[in-house]
Amino acid sequence: MSRCIAFEHLWTPDGWLSPGYLDVDAAGRIAAIGATPPPQQRVDEQVAGHAVPGMPNVHSHAFQRLLAGRCEIGGRGHEDNLWTWRQRMYALAQRIEPRHYEDVAAFTYMEMLLHGFTRVAEFHYLHHAPGGARYAEPAEMAWRLAAGARRAGIGLTVLPTLYAHAGIGRTPLPEQARFVHADVDEFLRLAGSLHARRAEHGAAVGLALHSLRAVAPAELSAAVAGAASIEPHLPIHIHVSETRHEVEECLAGLGARPVQWLLGHAPLDAGWTLVHATHLDEGERSGLARSGALAGLCPMTEAMLGDGLFPLVEYHREGGAWAIGTDSHYASGVAAELRMLECGQRLSRGRRNVLADAEHGDPRRLRSGEQLFASALRGMRALGDPAPALSVGSPADVVVLDPHSPTLAGHDTEAILDAWLLSGAADAVRDVMVDGRWQVREGVHLRQESIVRAYAEAAHTLFD
């Protein structure tokens, strides 16, 4: 039993359809797409305004949402950066109970939906009970994420994360006890068990290696081999080159810069996502672009932590694939992340429309907003679902922009993405559909009140 939805304006990879329609099957996938439905087909729903695909969010640590706005406190003259922020994150991570983990996930995913993300890859490393004791159900915390995702109605790909060392060759710290498995086998049993039961919990599954600081070369090889035995082409994610300090540690410990080491020792391909990849030399940058791996950029978090700027223009020109993640969730919105990405690039280069200039070919891609948006949609592959957005077989994930938003006032269809993503003080997202079901209507999430209440209670429990 399929459902036919007609849109006033529908974005597709080949251009706007005005009008356009989607035929959505019972599983929430797109069965047909086009300008007008076949004559015999009944239209079940009419949607006014501009509809665009939901955006994949390729990098999230949901519980870190609790820190945004709560650790914007300076010391006096000391260096405050990712590493001092991490101390605060560790202190929080000691205290989170499974019910908090679920409540924060539901809230964080709800915020993503309210601002245009419809799927998320959750880089999940808070595996065990405080102190490192195993939960009776080893996947307890992962299934809490899945429960939070179901409450929010977002598409979840959970990435159980291998975390073995406090730094290259260093044993884990006591405050990392919740993250660490006894060995790669214990970790792969968790990943295998999540994968086997994924349908029951409504989540997709991939795999994450925390970083080259936290995973030794032999562990990385064992985990990658184990991933292939769970499922060929399982998405693999890894944090890399977020700070210069990490690059130096890797040079000292492994004799190579992080991306350089991965290019030489790991089977990088389109199934891999390298998160941040901020500090690259030219060889790493072009090697990464050629590898087909995805760079997972997190512009708001990278700015708020003072990490630095990814060399996007050159990488993009070299054909490199990239997508966006909200990471610590300073601003879980498609427009907020893409705007910060564009602003950082413009500032660092002293010019405008830097990506649009980099593209040769499709004239639509000369528009900065269109270019950013279409490029970031490639993040779907990081979630294990490589079908192009809004095409037959892909999930019916749709974001409808508010025709009454001042942000879009007076704009023609061809400039709607530029207006939404790069102008205005208010986000313009109005309605959001995931897998064919509306989760956000008129700018409000269907379960917003209860999700916000539970999150606020968790925050007060954890911080007061």
Add this chain to the structure above:
Amino acid sequence: MSRCIAFEHLWTPDGWLSPGYLDVDAAGRIAAIGATPPPQQRVDEQVAGHAVPGMPNVHSHAFQRLLAGRCEIGGRGHEDNLWTWRQRMYALAQRIEPRHYEDVAAFTYMEMLLHGFTRVAEFHYLHHAPGGARYAEPAEMAWRLAAGARRAGIGLTVLPTLYAHAGIGRTPLPEQARFVHADVDEFLRLAGSLHARRAEHGAAVGLALHSLRAVAPAELSAAVAGAASIEPHLPIHIHVSETRHEVEECLAGLGARPVQWLLGHAPLDAGWTLVHATHLDEGERSGLARSGALAGLCPMTEAMLGDGLFPLVEYHREGGAWAIGTDSHYASGVAAELRMLECGQRLSRGRRNVLADAEHGDPRRLRSGEQLFASALRGMRALGDPAPALSVGSPADVVVLDPHSPTLAGHDTEAILDAWLLSGAADAVRDVMVDGRWQVREGVHLRQESIVRAYAEAAHTLFD
């Protein structure tokens, strides 16, 4: 006849009052402020949530709002920057009729109010009819701004702008004909006439010199002398050092960098606002800080035009005064501008909480959000109204944050500004009062529908 308004939480320069109250006189000024009204006083209105002062916006070209989202189009390899953007702005400036100017101003000011600004300094240079013919009423366009400000309900300080040259020693271009007066005397007649009739139009008046590119030294001296004869302490604004190109032009033409030249030749003091001041050497930076003049920073516009980053941390540490402006209005919001300002500084320095670290003294100022907010309030002086925000005698300009906004969920009062300004994907502004009158209720401007409609019609007329 005064009105007493009680707030659940009220920010003051000395700390939060929970509860707090304001007594507002018939002119919309604050007659009293405190924790609890005198026992005999009737409370006229109770307001839930966190109330903070309205923010001054020290730099606006309202009509440029039309360009945001409409010129995010790249070429192929050419340099696209402020100067190519200016060509698009000039093309638009040729076509704007007085009614468009008013409609765009009403819309732009409405957006400011929706996102926390309650007053604006409008740097106004579109004086004459297309081609340069004088309007029958020479102040036609300025009064259109005042009319737009009244429709929006924002506090306006109009700054008629002296614009005399296309560059140092260069006669104006034909496309600048609408900006240029016959001589400084004609310009001063306009400024004097605006000043004389300001009460009738409900606006304050200051004076702007476009830049050292557009105003020659003798013209600058004559205009500054003329300003003093209109009123002592009239606010004076000038664009300066927005790009490296401008610095080079000034070095070649005047033998000094722009701020260096102003420090040597203009009577800079707290009545002056230097807009942008992006590219400073150390001497200019500390000289500007010592002068008492205000740096008018426009973070979103400076990012979107690729201008560069102001050396805020050092300047702030040296006691320099600064405030924010929305300039071309890429995002006319207090949170959007302050967040971009903080992000740019964190990125350029590779660390977090950069301003909070710079402050010695008040422990509240160790919070980044609080520090940014309290500092930017000093922009009131650029509007000619130097009373500290939310103090007796200052305008009753209040912004109330939405207690139900996900952005503020679970936050304590002490971190509310950090949460609003530096976290969340949605702005949290709910209600906005200017001069004691509500203009925004529940996130909607009281005249939003008609203002948006008129703006959209103007945009279609000008661009279709």
